[in-house]
Amino acid sequence: MIYDIALGIDYAYAARSDRSRTLMRLSPPDLPGEQRVLSRSLRIDPAPDECRDWTDFFGNATTAAVWHAPIAGLRLSVSLVVDRLSPAPLADLSPALADLAGVLALDRDLGPDAPHHFRRPSARVPAVPEIARFAHDLARPRATVIDTVRTLGRAIHAEMRFDAAATSVETGPAQAFAQRRGVCQDFAHVMIAALRELGVPAGYVSGFLRTEPPPGQPRLEGADAMHAWVRAWAGPANGWVAFDPTNDRWAGQDHVVVAQGRDYLDVAPVLGALRSAGGQASRHSVDMTPRGA
Structure with missing residues (x-):
C-alpha cells in the first residue's frame, strides 16, 4: 500500500523566542520487508541559521535547527510518499516466557537493535509497582x-480508555495507569513497563496511522496525530514484533514507522529549547491517504 502523508506542526x-534550538525526528526509515520511503x-x-542532519544510535533520521535571531513561531511541514508492505503472517516461533532469560543470555549483540538495550527501566518508563502487579497477574510462564505480548496488549486496551484530554x-505511565486514561503514548509506555517487568525487551515506536480505515471497518484511535505503539523482542526466530495497544491489534499495513527507541524521549518528533516569555500555542495535523482511495 502506497501512502501520501502530510504532517504539519505549528x-x-x-x-x-531568543536563540531557539529544535531537534526533529520526522523522517521515516527504509525497513527491509516492512516499508520503503519513495520520497x-x-x-x-x-x-534556520544552522541546520544539520544525522542518524542517531537507534537508526532514527535526526535534524537539528538553530535560529540566531528571535522568531515569533515555527512551522514544520513534512511531505512523504511511503510504500507500506504487507506483513507476512505471524508464525509463533518464540520461546516460552520462562525460558526467555536463558535465550537472552546467549545473545551477545550490542548493536542498535539488540534486545539488551530494551530490558531495563528507561527515562520515561520507570518501574511502576501497580503495573508490575498487573503484568504478573496476567503472566503464564509456559x-x-x-x-x-498479545495478552498484555489486549488487557491494557480493555483496562484503559483513550482520552485525549486526560x-x-x-505524563508518566504510573499516572496514566492509575487513572486508566490517556493517549497512544500512555498506552505504549504502560505496555512497555509491563513487558519489561516480565523480562520481555520492549521499546517505543512513533509513526503514522492510516487516517481512514478500509470500508466497513471502524476508525482507529490516534489517527489525527502522530501515533505510538510497542515493539517487543520475541526471540531469535521471530525477532521484533509490534503491537498497538491503543487499538488492540498487531501493527500492520495501517502503521508507518518514523522512529524507534526505548521510550518517547528517544523518538520525540520535536524537542527543543528557547528563551521567551508567556505561553505558547501549538497545532498538529496529519493526513495519511492511500493512493487510489
Missing part, C-alpha cells in the same frame, strides 16, 4: 513470548 510564541521533504519556516506529553 508553534506560536507569546513573545519572540520525503521537510520544510522549516522560518528557515505461554510463548508472542502470546504474552494526559499531557509529560
Whole structure:
C-alpha cells in the first residue's frame, strides 16, 4: 500500500523566542520487508541559521535547527510518499516466557537493535509497582513470548480508555495507569513497563496511522496525530514484533514507522529549547491517504 502523508506542526510564541534550538525526528526509515520511503521533504519556516542532519544510535533520521535571531513561531511541514508492505503472517516461533532469560543470555549483540538495550527501566518508563502487579497477574510462564505480548496488549486496551484530554506529553505511565486514561503514548509506555517487568525487551515506536480505515471497518484511535505503539523482542526466530495497544491489534499495513527507541524521549518528533516569555500555542495535523482511495 502506497501512502501520501502530510504532517504539519505549528508553534506560536507569546513573545519572540531568543536563540531557539529544535531537534526533529520526522523522517521515516527504509525497513527491509516492512516499508520503503519513495520520497520525503521537510520544510522549516522560518528557515534556520544552522541546520544539520544525522542518524542517531537507534537508526532514527535526526535534524537539528538553530535560529540566531528571535522568531515569533515555527512551522514544520513534512511531505512523504511511503510504500507500506504487507506483513507476512505471524508464525509463533518464540520461546516460552520462562525460558526467555536463558535465550537472552546467549545473545551477545550490542548493536542498535539488540534486545539488551530494551530490558531495563528507561527515562520515561520507570518501574511502576501497580503495573508490575498487573503484568504478573496476567503472566503464564509456559505461554510463548508472542502470546504474552498479545495478552498484555489486549488487557491494557480493555483496562484503559483513550482520552485525549486526560494526559499531557509529560505524563508518566504510573499516572496514566492509575487513572486508566490517556493517549497512544500512555498506552505504549504502560505496555512497555509491563513487558519489561516480565523480562520481555520492549521499546517505543512513533509513526503514522492510516487516517481512514478500509470500508466497513471502524476508525482507529490516534489517527489525527502522530501515533505510538510497542515493539517487543520475541526471540531469535521471530525477532521484533509490534503491537498497538491503543487499538488492540498487531501493527500492520495501517502503521508507518518514523522512529524507534526505548521510550518517547528517544523518538520525540520535536524537542527543543528557547528563551521567551508567556505561553505558547501549538497545532498538529496529519493526513495519511492511500493512493487510489
